[in-house]
Amino acid sequence: MSNFEYNETRLTFGGFYESIHSNNIDNLIECYIEYYNEENNTNKEYDDFDFDYSKMHNQYIKQYCDLLEDYILNEYNLDIKFTDLQLISPSYYNYETDKIECKINKPSTLMDYFKTHYDFLEYLESATQSYSGYTSHYDYDGALNNKNNILMLYIFKYICNEFEKDNYFDDIYLDIELEKELEKA
Secondary structure, three states: OOOOOOOEEEEEEOOOHHHHHHHHHHHHHHHHHHHHHHHOOOOHHHHHHHHEEHHHHHHHHHHHHHHHHHHHHHHOOOOOOOEEHHHOOOOOOOOOOOEEEEEEOOHHHHHHHHHOOOOHHHHHHHHHHOOEEEEEOHHHHHHHOHHOOHHHHHHHHHHHHHHHHHHHHHOOOOOEOOOOOOOOO
């Protein structure tokens, strides 16, 4: 989705590399191992399991987007729905991290709302400024006028930042997925 269609966007949610989201998954795995050991009277460790991170990441982004929809409805009174979720992971994590590419309903409603949202406009002004060591690809007017369909990227970066400040994603719970069932000893 490098050239976004009108209703396509990318959510920069912090990814799964050394993030709060990877910590959430790690904590759930630790609880799973502890529970497994108690239920089966074993002393298994992490390396004894073959966890399916791909399935767990997909569960996670689905729940993240469900909670983000609720957040947008509660905070901004906008009924935005995410579809066609796809986790995009970089080959190397030294320059970027995972992102969620998706489609949304009501892109015009979303953009019209945020074009008059004072806090977002302040954020956009700051986000489009070039400074020493960084050159912004878009100026404020270009972003606000949705040059190259960029406005939704800025809107969702702003929303995701606000969402994370409120720790809404703490309510994510995963079914732990294994590549193969563990043989009971």
